[in-house]
Amino acid sequence: MGSVFGVVSEETPSYTLLYKDPDNSFEIRSYAARVAVSCRSPTRASTSSSVGTENDASERGRFFMKLASYIGVMGAPQNVENAPIAMTAPVVTRHGRSEMQFILPEDKSAPTSPAPAPAPALAAQGVHVIDRPAKVFAVRTFSGGWGRDAFEQERDSLLASLKQEQKNGTRNFSFTIAEPLYYEEYRYNPPWTMAPLRTNEVAVEVRWNEHEG
Incomplete structure (x- = not known):
């Protein structure tokens, strides 16, 4: 509630x-600096708006579901370690490109506990682990x-x-x-x-x- x-x-x-x-x-x-998991569309790049627009609500939903699959929100985590990862806030969208990010928990930014790569099927859909400077x-x-x-x-x-x-x-x-x-x-x-x-x-x-x- x-x-x-x-x-x-x-x-x-x-x-x-x-x-x-x-x-x-x-x-x-x-x-x-932190580590995030990112989903972007390779076919779209906007110079005036981000994925957070009214017209892009359906794409925002698709991106969210892919990122949620990576951390295991609604099923088995789709990363190479099959490791559940806690959800954080906020969900980030970036100006100038069709991209959404989940900033990963702080312990996944440590060299001793790096974030696992996305499962190959998810990586093929544009999901990648990235550094946020x-x-x-x-x-x-x-x-x-x-x-x-x-x-x-x-x-x-x-x-x-x-x-x-x-x-x-x-x-x-x-x-x-x-x-x-x-x-x-x-x-x-x-x-x-x-x-x-x-x-x-x-x-x-x-x-x-x-x-x-």
Whole structure:
């Protein structure tokens, strides 16, 4: 029942909070490198939207099922070790390409316990284990729907807040929005969670600098 009401009980990636906007419109977070399992379409690449659009809902569902098969959510795990792997949150979709990722539990990022490769049949369907490099993101949290319009509106609001912050008074840090623009969409809840209680985030990559004094 907790998931219906927006309770997030899964492991989430740890991060260092670098800055929190006084108006609570965004945070700047430093994420360490992690390992993820990814599913992408080799036949589609978008320059304007991600798999998280209204029109791509069916593809998003297919990607989710393939990734869920890898970790063993609904049956025998489809990886070469037949090892069940815990679900984490959020589910990540990437701007600019038709791709979804599950960030794997932290212990699967350790050299002593690497993530198993997908079973050959699943790998043939575009599922791969990948490295997520360390990055700094400006993150805006919101609730509600998952469609393209919602995420693009929140992205634009975040970008406006970042540009305004850059105009503010002298601080002991500075940041620039990474170019080319790169952002990710984070969904923390299952589809049956009531929309007003969902935790969604849009994350824009930034370059962070701290200054002396």
